[in-house]
Amino acid sequence: MDSPGRKGATVTPNARALAHPSREDIRVEGVLHALSDPIRLRIVRRLAGAGDELACSHFDLPVSKSTSTHHFRVLRENGVIRQVYRGTAKLSVLRAEDLDELFPGLLDSVLGAAGLQAKRLGED
Amino acid sequence: MDSPGRKGATVTPNARALAHPSREDIRVEGVLHALSDPIRLRIVRRLAGAGDELACSHFDLPVSKSTSTHHFRVLRENGVIRQVYRGTAKLSVLRAEDLDELFPGLLDSVLGAAGLQAKRLGED
Numbered sequence: 001m002d003s004p005g006r007k008g009a010t011v012t013p014n015a016r017a018l019a020h021p022s023r024e025d026i027r028v029e030g031v032l033h034a035l036s037d038p039i040r041l042r043i044v045r046r047l048a049g050a051g052d053e054l055a056c057s058h059f060d061l062p063v064s065k066s067t068s069t070h071h072f073r074v075l076r077e078n079g080v081i082r083q084v085y086r087g088t089a090k091l092s093v094l095r096a097e098d099l100d101e102l103f104p105g106l107l108d109s110v111l112g113a114a115g116l117q118a119k120r121l122g123e124d
Numbered sequence: 125m126d127s128p129g130r131k132g133a134t135v136t137p138n139a140r141a142l143a144h145p146s147r148e149d150i151r152v153e154g155v156l157h158a159l160s161d162p163i164r165l166r167i168v169r170r171l172a173g174a175g176d177e178l179a180c181s182h183f184d185l186p187v188s189k190s191t192s193t194h195h196f197r198v199l200r201e202n203g204v205i206r207q208v209y210r211g212t213a214k215l216s217v218l219r220a221e222d223l224d225e226l227f228p229g230l231l232d233s234v235l236g237a238a239g240l241q242a243k244r245l246g247e248d
Binding site: 027028029030031032033035036037038041102103104105106108109110112113114116117 | 151152153154155156157159160161162165226227228229230232233234236237238240241
């Protein structure tokens with residue numbers, strides 16, 4: 001992809017911009033698929049708890065870096081999170097507003113269900 | 125598989141009984157996985173609309189019989205539906221009570237999301 005860039009002392013748009021579905025291209029099947037994995041649910045619960053963007057390094061995941069990158073990509077490509085590069089860090093944030101607009105209550109009920117299950121299984 | 129039959133007037137437990145997870149073995153990841161497919165979502169929406177058990181023949185699905193059987197099995201093995209044989213018919217019913225007890229509101233929000241999407245995409 002081209003890096004369009006601005007001239008002078010301004011910030012150059014990041015050529016490493018990552019692909020995201022637009023809101024209208026998000027599908028409920030894709031969102032459910034993205035949320036149907038324990039590691040990805042854990043990432044989403046952490047992001048919901050933070051309520052802000054987090055660097056990948058803030059997630060303590062029991063998987064390799066490449067597996068972790070895969071899980072973040074599945075979440076991003078299905079419209080659950082947005083990822084941006086800032087300097088050398090890749091930051092992730094929940095697309096809560098897009099999801100709530102498309103599927104009211106869905107994200108909250110999944111987060112609630114995952115929370116109840118973690119409590120029931122003594123994982124929290 | 126054996127066909128147990130009935131002896132006298134008593135009902136013999138059905139040897140063709142299908143395996144189901146107990147309520148406490150149902151996992152949110154498995155439920156979401158089961159619901160993350162368009163055909164399976166369609167089955168679940170149909171069952172929710174019927175509010176009762178339905179024979180497989182009541183679903184007009186654009187897939188082969190073996191693919192259809194696979195989708196019903198994924199739903200059953202992840203605790204979303206219960207299936208029983210009655211004579212030669214295999215009947216399916218949503219495990220709405222089990223799911224609501226474990227994950228309050230989850231099934232309804234998925235059904236709601238799927239309904240909104242079908243409307244938005246003109247599929248209903």
